[in-house]
Amino acid sequence: MKVSRLFGLAIAVMMLLSLGLAPALAQCDGEEIELEFMNWWGAHREALMDTLIGHFEAENPCIKVINQVQPWDNRAELLATAAASSNPPGIIMSTRPETYQFALSGLIIPIDAFVEAEGTDISVFYEGEIGLQYWNGELYGLPMPTAGLISPLYFYNKNMLRDAGFDPENPPQTWQELEEVARALTVADAMGVEVLGTNLGSNGDAFVFWLYTNNGRYSSDDGRTLLFNSPEGVETLEWMVNFTNEINGGVENMTDFFQDTNFSQGDHPFFDDTVAILHLNSAAFGHLNNVAPDLYWDTDSWGVMIRPYNGDNPDAKHTGVTGYNFVGAWAYTIPAAHPPEKQAAAYKFAEFIGVHEHGGCEFLFAQNRPSPVKACNENPEYYEQNPYWDKVKEALATDTPVQITPVQGQLAEILTNSVEEAFFGVKSAEDALNDAHAEMQALLDEFWAEFDADNM
């Protein structure tokens, strides 16, 4: 009797297992399509992406996705050469400025027809997230991860604040409080900075991030006029330069301090208690959990707060910036060079990443970071997985989209050069911004003139 019961149980288990494995063992009846997936989900995310691909292939047995994780160095060049080649990858992970650039050049296709044909419900995305993926009225990709949370968060070391006499549960909320903490904590010698309060950054991206916390703006809503050299802009850059020179001993100290360091590898001053406040994007949660899990769960040691604003400006408030630079507003775009069946397969995968429960939703949850799909972020388990989930949601609400164009790469480079000139004392903050504005606006006007002529 016992034997027969055991036998029956074994049969039942096997049937259940076979039911569970059924999708995984599904066979392709037609022709198999190989989809090279060019992406930058390196470090611990590669295994997570492999899992996502496994789920997708189980549901789509005729599509084989090859996970091609790329190195971060020279990312833009790798992407450009791959996209422009006669045999590009099947699907490409690109940032918003690149998506616009490729769209303008005809290298990628709009996906509106696929969205309609497949009945994809794009209303599941936050409007601000999906909105960033439109160029000239056409949709070019589905977002994942969020474009938001690139700029508004900072991570801080509670022990360092506590030791310096500050309340670790009330970290700096304004520029002025940030200065106070940084002055108290920064230790420098002839060789540079030994212990750092915080680094404000010294390139164009950093300037734009701080600009929005002083109620400034980068460009007009239609993207045709640049506005960053406003009095708020000049005040912001002056503050950044003075802070860096007076507290950190100059911009060279900052380059040296962070030289050869890598947060995602755990080789970073943050893990040695030598930097108190670090402005990071939401990917840092996953990296921290991956490289230092003990520290991740020790919330007495570190905390998260929203980027400080100018306390002297009554109109300023906590504000994040989305879709401005090359580290945000990722989407999965489909090259024009491929035959329709491969493009259709690429869309199926893009849709899976974007809206499927086992796609971006699970993938981002595993990294403790938010999703561009509203429903995914309502998962109550986020509060257990991410000790600062409340702050994440609060920061996400501060994000403001920036209007850009396909020439954003060139504009950002000019702005960075001018901001550097201010940091190195070659020009005053005002002159640097005005010169950059003149050069950038001329380039932008030229772009719009050509664009308008082509679209008459």
Add this chain to the structure above:
Amino acid sequence: MQASLKSKHVQHDATRKVRLQEWWFRNRALIGYAFIFPWFAGFIIFDAMPFIYNLYLSFTDYQIGTVSTPPWIGLDNYTEIFTEDKLFGKSMYNTLYYLGYSVPLRLIFAFFIALILNLRVRGMELYRTLFYVPTVVPLVAATVIFAGFLNTRYGFLNQFLVLIGAAPVRWLSSPDAIKPSLILLSLWGFGAQMIIFLAGLQSIPDDLYEAAAIDGGTGWHRLFYITVPLMTPTIFFNLLMGLIGGFQVFEQVFILIGTHGGPLQAGLVYMLHVYNKAFRDFEFGYAAALSVILFLIIFVLTILLVYTSNRWVFYGDAQDDET
């Protein structure tokens, strides 16, 4: 009878050999062409055709994604380079600065080491190998190692400077130190020039040094009146190669300071500017025009150098024979 047959056979062989020689002589040009064909084909496919295509592209507005014939814009790219492109002047200045120091320094350094390695001491083969080892280290690896050496706080160079009481240098973060850092890095690959110098030194006949010694010449006399004059063809060759290579410096700068060119773009060399225009801004036609300008500069400089070499390069008695 047998001797007669053998003689006929030998005669027949000799006739065949003569005929083969005659055929060879008559068709010597054809045979010569057959031998150089692989190189020539490679030159046409991999050098001449891309060069001509690049020249054509430089007169077009070829951008990424241009699928049909790129629009012909004549000299617009060249006009923009000379009238509007601020980074053209900056990158050219940076490159000339780099060349002005790195080429002579590397020549002097390689020549000096070659002189030492030409001495007759025990174990010289080992020393020669050791000095050549850096040259076989891949450039990427060498540059990464150098980046560690140049680290302001932990790098070997600054640790050494502090040890001797000097102020540390911000090798990679200060606009003033970027170019010297690149020049320092350029010395790393001196081995190839050193080997050529060493070969040149070993071809100088000993009797010239012996004659100088009998006439009471000192070591300096031997160096400046025998070695250096007889080495001028080798110096000329290394100088020419150094200049051509120096104008095209790219990989080490790209790895060490990235495409931006370091703080204030103090390390933005010419090829980095070409690269940025092509692969960051996707203006391939413009980048092609920049490449053509670089080619012309190198071409003119090479012609000038070859032309002036008659005045300072010593090729033995060839000129005397002609006169």
